[in-house]
Structure formats: C-alpha cells, structure tokens
Amino acid sequence: MQAELKQLVVSNPQVMMGKPVIAGTRITVELILEKLAAGETPEQIIAAHPRLNRESIQAALAFAAVALRADVIYPVVEKAS
Template identity: 75%
Template sequence: MFNQLIISDPAIMMGKPVIAGTRITVELILEKLSTGETIEQILEAHPRLSREAIQAALAFAAEALRAVTVYNTTEVDQ
C-alpha cells in the first residue's frame, strides 16, 4: 500500500521518505504520533494529508524496521 504514497527523492527533503506530493516526512508523522497527537490533529494541521497517507507512513516504518539490524536501546558505560 505504501509504495504509491511514500516516495524518496534526493531533491525532496534530502531524500527522506515523504508523503507523495508533499514535503511531509514519514519521520514527522511518527514524531507527532509518538508525542500523543491524534491522527485527527495531524490531518487538521496538514490538510494535504489523508488518513491513508498516515497509515502508509506507519506501514513504511514497520517494513523498514523489519530489516536485519540490531538497535541498542541501552547506554554503554565508557
């Protein structure tokens, strides 16, 4: 689903994944949701977005995290 709504172009937002036809990054949507904003609040603040675009951003992020990468979530004493 997200492959048509999420694009990455080096000429737009330095190649970060964005909602097609906007400069709204997947990162921004995730940040807003993580701080407690609702989908309705995001849609109100960004009228060019759709509910489907937000769902596509979430699906894109989930797919990206399926990559074989280990994320260290604890600090290491140095």
C-alpha cells in the same frame, strides 16, 4: 505493505535530503511518526497538515514497519534505576 500504500511514500534526493515523504508533499514519515508518538491523533495531524489524510498516515506507519524488518541492530539505552 499494500501496493496503494506503498505508492504514497516516496524518496527523492532532491526532496528533504532523500528522507521518505508522503508523495506530493514535503511531509516526512519521520514527522508523522514523531507526532503520533507525542500523542497527537490522526485527526490533529490532518488538521495541521491538510495535504495528509488517514491513508497517508497509514502509509507512513506501514513504511516504518517494513523498514524496521531490515536486519539492523538498534541499540536501546536502558534507563538507570
């Protein structure tokens, strides 16, 4: 993850129970990912949260990509046919 983007995501036990947030906000990486997964565009997210910008959304995505590289097994429930 680029150094500039890495500095945009922080975690502090005093803020949002330690969840990763965009620096200087209480906007979690989780919220940004949920909104993108629901089909919202970056422009819609920025309009709803003016303290964000495209770079902060990119930082959230980069953080998630790095976090998923960890050696953790994520069980996936298959849909019943």
